Amino acid sequence: MALNRRIPYEQIEGWLFALPEWKARLAEMKDQMSNIPGLTQKFELVAIHGKGSKNEAILHEVIRRLQLREMEIPLLELKIQVLEGAIRSIQPPERQFVADRYTHRLSSQDAMEKLGISSKTYYERRRRILERVYFFIGGDDSILGLQDEPLWEQP
Numbered sequence: 001m002a003l004n005r006r007i008p009y010e011q012i013e014g015w016l017f018a019l020p021e022w023k024a025r026l027a028e029m030k031d032q033m034s035n036i037p038g039l040t041q042k043f044e045l046v047a048i049h050g051k052g053s054k055n056e057a058i059l060h061e062v063i064r065r066l067q068l069r070e071m072e073i074p075l076l077e078l079k080i081q082v083l084e085g086a087i088r089s090i091q092p093p094e095r096q097f098v099a100d101r102y103t104h105r106l107s108s109q110d111a112m113e114k115l116g117i118s119s120k121t122y123y124e125r126r127r128r129i130l131e132r133v134y135f136f137i138g139g140d141d142s143i144l145g146l147q148d149e150p151l152w153e154q155p
Helices: 009-033 036-049 056-089 092-103 108-115 119-136
Strands: none
Touching: 009 056, 009 092, 009 119, 056 092, 056 119, 092 108, 092 119, 108 119
16 A cells, blocks of 8 residues: 555554453443442432432442443444454454454464464565554544543542
8 A cells, every 4th residue: 555644553553452451341331331220229319318418429420330321332332343343354364363463462473473474474464454454444533543531530
């Protein structure tokens, strides 16, 4: 590919390395969400039986979980879908490269040995794969560039 702009290879690799962590974090967030009905009921009971003042810790937890449901979970789900779509769009040998290097976290040397390729071939393949992923996800305008850390922190 002839390019006039710099491809952020390290950033793309960071996303690929982060994918398993994103999936684990998403599962954890969804698990946290399963406790909202009881927590909300407790929040209301505190207001009724606590002389009208709602427990601050419960209030912060309800707000935090609403933020998870409305903003953080949908954004993380979208980022995972986009990156997994990019991985599915590349050829099977390239997907194997991505799995070995980024999912299984093999070192470059171990990945070269497992794939039976030279250093030159490895780095050419790496460059080509990262460029394809980058353009599939939308380049500079990708959703993957958006921050997915919590936007609201408890005190």
